[in-house]
Amino acid sequence: xxxxxxxxxxxxxQEGESSSLNCSYTVSGLRGLFWYRQDxxxxxxxxFTLYSAGEEKEKERLKATLTxxxxxxxxxxxxxxxxxxxxxxxxxxxGSQGNLIFGKxxxxxxxx
Amino acid sequence: KAGVTQTPRYLIKTRGQQVTLSxxxxxxxxxxxxxxQTPGQGxxxxxxxxxxxxxxxxxxxxRFSGRQFxxxxxxxxxxxxxxxxxxxxxxxxxxxxxxxxxxxxxxxTRLTVL
Numbered sequence: 001x002x003x004x005x006x007x008x009x010x011x012x013x014q015e016g017e018s019s020s021l022n023c024s025y026t027v028s029g030l031r032g033l034f035w036y037r038q039d040x041x042x043x044x045x046x047x048f049t050l051y052s053a054g055e056e057k058e059k060e061r062l063k064a065t066l067t068x069x070x071x072x073x074x075x076x077x078x079x080x081x082x083x084x085x086x087x088x089x090x091x092x093x094x095g096s097q098g099n100l101i102f103g104k105x106x107x108x109x110x111x112x
Numbered sequence: 113k114a115g116v117t118q119t120p121r122y123l124i125k126t127r128g129q130q131v132t133l134s135x136x137x138x139x140x141x142x143x144x145x146x147x148x149q150t151p152g153q154g155x156x157x158x159x160x161x162x163x164x165x166x167x168x169x170x171x172x173x174x175r176f177s178g179r180q181f182x183x184x185x186x187x188x189x190x191x192x193x194x195x196x197x198x199x200x201x202x203x204x205x206x207x208x209x210x211x212x213x214x215x216x217x218x219x220x221t222r223l224t225v226l
Contacts, residue, residue, distance in 0.1 A: 031211045031212050032211065032212045034214065034215075036217070041220075041222075042219055042220070043116070043118075043202050043204075043217035043218050043219045043220045044155075044202070044217045045217070046214055046215075046216055046217075049212075049214050051212065087155070089155075091211045091212065099145070099157040099160065099168055099170065100145075100147075100155075100157065100215060101157075102154055102155040102156075103154070104154045105154065
């Protein structure tokens with residue numbers, strides 16, 4: 001059964017304090033790993049898609065990396081506006097089209 | 113380009129009633145998926161529609177149903193509402209039904225069942 005585990009559940013950082021969020025996955029043939037950001041009361045906002053081990057993508061202060069078992073979302077010098085819940089999702093060979101398997105998310109709080 | 117829109121944004125219903133939620137995908141997108149989000153279970157897949165056909169369904173009871181129209185707009189219906197149906201219902205659209213396509217989410221409909 002496809003499964004996604006995110007850690008930590010919650011992370012508090014000071015502004016400028018870099019850190020990483022982890023997404024461990026078990027999937028039968030990874031077709032894609034997706035990172036989303038979700039603000040309270042809103043829908044998830046797409047950040048990145050990674051397709052194969054070794055792939056990396058960057059956007060402003062965020063960098064996503066992928067290995068065969070996990071993905072990391074690195075946040076460099078975060079700002080208070082980066083506070084949100086970050087969700088990781090996978091699509092595997094055994095999964096049906098449109099059926100993303102989501103982790104429970106990491107709630108990030110960045111204090112000024 | 114306009115994003116995914118969902119209406120209504122908030123709904124309050126009582127047990128036993130039924131509800132219909134609407135989703136308009138990004139222009140040109142033909143696949144629409146529905147998810148339920150709760151604090152305990154997180155995001156769970158309900159079903160996916162492509163070209164007016166339900167392609168896949170998650171592990172939810174038959175009280176949850178949906179449909180897609182020729183313009184790709186989609187509706188989902190929940191009959192005989194239960195307290196546990198209180199959740200944020202999210203719609204996501206993608207260009208096609210390929211498993212590698214990125215899904216873009218709408219703002220959601222917050223359903224409260226009293």
